[in-house]
Amino acid sequence: MNRIVVIGGGNVAASLVPALGDRVVQVYSRTHAHAEELAPGRATDSLDSVTADADVYIITLVDDAVAPTAQRLARLNPGALWVHTSGSVPIEALDPLGPRRGVVYPLQTFSRGRRRDFADIPIFIEGDDPAVGLLARSLSRRVLEADSARRRRLHIAAVFGCNFVNHLWAIADRLLGDDGMSFDLLEPLLRETLDKAVETGPRSGQTGPARRGDTRIMESHKRMLPPELADLYSRLSESIIKMYRQ
Template identity: 45%
Template sequence: MRIAIIGAGRVASQLAPALAQAGHEVVAVWSRSEPSAQLLASKTGAVPLHGSKPDFATVTAAADLYLLAVPDDAVAQVLQAAQWPAGALLAHTSGALPLGVFAAQQQVRGGVFYPLQTFSPGRVLDWSTVPLCLEADEEADLAVLEAVARSLSQRVLRVPTPARQQLHVAAVFACNFTNHLLGIADALLADAHLPADLLTPLIRETVDKALANPPFAVQTGPAVRHDASTVALHTRALGAHPAWQQLYQLLTASIQETAATRPQA
């Protein structure tokens, strides 16, 4: 298919080359930044576009799909500022934005093409394992999105807005919050002049165990044991980091509350 990419950030920078490798023609790449547009376009053979008011109606020769891989708070602005071919199929890549974001653009059809993954520069993704969550009002539009999605991934799902937004919250807990906690652990080891890789076996076993079992069922540690003396010791040890100390106390309380409400085996 002929696909235009709107955006040149973390998602677009990995999605555009993947689409090209899957056999699609990436006809255009737009970014507000000219260097960013040129760099990504050079990797896919696309026409680079830049500026605040892109005109896709004349430069993309009627692409089959326009993928909006821009920050959530920029989607509405880009939708309004750009010129789109009449009847064009647009899909955003957000986990949080509703399908209804397209409602104000009566001349286009709207959809969602949400890759459930974290994207970072320099990381190589296996797109065949990335869940792609799709949504559209019309069956014909869903068929287009599914054809593109199945050319990339073995896991393609139709997920309506409310479920996708819940999924996005879950993803923030599983990815962003977990990464933040790992960052705190790394900093605490640095404070003690200990190597960060001391935690590597523990982290791997924790993740493996949580993937193989219901995570709440395999919770360990002083909180779930109600080991008050150890919790108090940890709280004192975090005195130099009040925000982390508060987070420790909140997580301890959450673990204990969750354990108390779970059915006993």
């Protein structure tokens, strides 16, 4: 567990490598500068140069690259622990690499230039090898088990809670921009809404015209919106009304 190779130099690696500290003996990235930036002097841009002398290999590549890379590195180090960090890729993608394989899936969105503290990020693990859990717990205080089916459900929840939410913020941003106003005017409101959702649960904190059943305001809002946004407004309002009718 003390000699770790990170395969991939993208957004996940950019937060993972600093969290692993001096356990990282090598970082592979197709773009040499990305690997070098994360682990100066320990970078490679050739899969042929990945060291066979490590205890753990962590694959942080994009989903579609995991299985082909596993095929490619099949004979490198069959006694090591091999894990990937993807929410969507089944553990079986790692089968060619050896019997000790697992998934260490951090539930977070990672971006270049925004290093995240891993300690608070929930990590979902899969794998029989006890080293999978040890690795995860060396990174985060919140480690839970999740097989492929559960990771898929987590992903759907994250799409609603994060991707779709961000899209609604982009719509709000556009509506404000049309009136010469800036998105950050909403910031205190959004932070308070999130704080409240986390503290008391989003269901009990629901407010707004649909929750109150205020059809007069809903109709006046729809008249002010372009057709595609008016349609989305209706759909979401109906979904709110339905959730609280039950």
